[in-house]
Amino acid sequence: TYSRTEDNLAARTGYNFDQDWAVGVNDQPHVWNAFVVYAMPFGSPGKLGSGNRFVSAIVRDWQISGITQFRSGRPLGAIGAACNLPNAGTCYADFNPAFSGPVRINGDYGDGDVLGANPPTYIDRNAFQSPAAFTFGNTPRTLAHDLRNPAYFNQDLSIQREFRIARARLGVGVDVFNVFNNVVFGGIQTNITNTNFGRVSSQTNTPRVGQIKVRFDF
Numbered sequence: 001t002y003s004r005t006e007d008n009l010a011a012r013t014g015y016n017f018d019q020d021w022a023v024g025v026n027d028q029p030h031v032w033n034a035f036v037v038y039a040m041p042f043g044s045p046g047k048l049g050s051g052n053r054f055v056s057a058i059v060r061d062w063q064i065s066g067i068t069q070f071r072s073g074r075p076l077g078a079i080g081a082a083c084n085l086p087n088a089g090t091c092y093a094d095f096n097p098a099f100s101g102p103v104r105i106n107g108d109y110g111d112g113d114v115l116g117a118n119p120p121t122y123i124d125r126n127a128f129q130s131p132a133a134f135t136f137g138n139t140p141r142t143l144a145h146d147l148r149n150p151a152y153f154n155q156d157l158s159i160q161r162e163f164r165i166a167r168a169r170l171g172v173g174v175d176v177f178n179v180f181n182n183v184v185f186g187g188i189q190t191n192i193t194n195t196n197f198g199r200v201s202s203q204t205n206t207p208r209v210g211q212i213k214v215r216f217d218f
Helices: 053-059
Strands: 031-039 062-071 152-165 168-177 209-217
Touching: none
Parallel strands: none
Antiparallel strands: 031 062, 062 152, 152 168, 168 209
16 A cells, blocks of 8 residues: 545644644555465475375475565654643644754664663754744644654464364464564654653554464364
8 A cells, every 4th residue: 555644633733724734643655464375385295295194194284374564654743842822722843943964863763772761762852942932833743854653564474274074174273473573662752841752652562472273163
């Protein structure tokens, strides 16, 4: 999938339609899903292992399958700041006109000691500043400096075999979800007045999980 989502469903200023209209917080330009099922070529007549009846009985009829998923990271939401807006709600930050250099710093999200006493910051706070009094700020509602959450990658695998028992079938197998135990970080703080600005605070996917399955169809 290649797509783009735009909306003003999470408007903050409530006064400037052009500014509140932005890339949606659920926008994921690239989504790729691959589903593969492969009958393993062992034990069947003419295949590896078929010359020995005992070996053939063990290795034939196995099937391996997998689901591979990749999704672009969703946009970071509004960059918040300190406001002086009596009775007018909250504001966006301003872009800092004096800033130059990379906004994304310290490597990929999750690099370094994220559980340490001084965890790394992945967004340079100096790229933004609080707006002048009685103004709402000039950064967009989402995707300031094209900042996005981490992309998502996941690999699930399954291996299984069916045994025929008269008119019934017995299936056995193993499923492993998130085979590579990949960690996707999230919970990125986006208010420049917060001491944790630009840091990650959570894991958005689940760790590797395996299960043994048995199924009897009759």
